[in-house]
Amino acid sequence: MPPKPKARAGVKLSSWVGFLIVVVSLAVVVGIIVAANSGDDEGISGDVDTSLLTEDFIDEGLAQALKVEGKDAVSVRLSEYDLTVEYFDPNNRETRYFETNDYVEGYELRVEKSHYDSYQPVPFDLSTIDAATMIAAVKDALTKTDDVYTYDLRIDVDRDTGDVQWVVSVGGDDSIQVTSAP
Known part of the structure; x- marks a missing residue:
């Protein structure tokens, strides 16, 4: 009778080893899939949401703004939120x-009264803004710091030079x- 408990212990041990091999294999496969799907944001670290950095989203938003409000924009802002x-x-x-x-x-359209008589932003032609260039500018800035948690691209006219300028602000370690x- 003593050999039977040893046989059962051997069966239980081999079952656990097999189970562990399956779990480790699944973890490796999931890791490979996650790594493959995150290739679009290579070089970007941290918890920043880059889901709005698509040409479809940006092109559609800019086209709607052109249709609803026209081409004379004074700024364009793109963040992880909107x-x-x-x-x-x-x-x-x-x-x-x-x-x-x-x-x-x-979309939402908000209207606010200006309280400053000196506020006079300079408009630019919204139709000259390109989604691919916006995405490239943001992704480039996101790779310049670690543990990124926020970004904001602002396109407007520099008051001193009169040129359209693009400013990407990134919050991270630095x-x-x-x-x-552009």
Whole structure:
């Protein structure tokens, strides 16, 4: 009778070893799949949400803003939360914000009265803004710091030079700001 308990112990041990091999194999496969799917954001570290960095989302938002508000924008902002196109009406001293995101269908249009007589932003042609260039500017800035948790791209006209400027602000281990004029 003593050999039977040893045989059972051997069977239990081999079952556990087999189970562990299956679990480790599944973990390796899941790791490989996750690594393969994250290749689009290579070089970007941290918990920043880059799901809005797609040409479809940005192109659709810019096209809607053009259709609803026109081409004379005073700024475009893209963050991990939304795309906002700002317009300014100097006659009525009003700022209009066209906002779109991926969690509410359509867009929101907010209007705010300007309280500053000196506020006079310079408009630029919204149709000249390209989604692929926006994505490239943000992704480039995201690779310049570690543990990124936020980004914000702002496109507007520099008051000193009159040129359209692109400023990407990234929050991470070292918060940075990258300014360019594509």
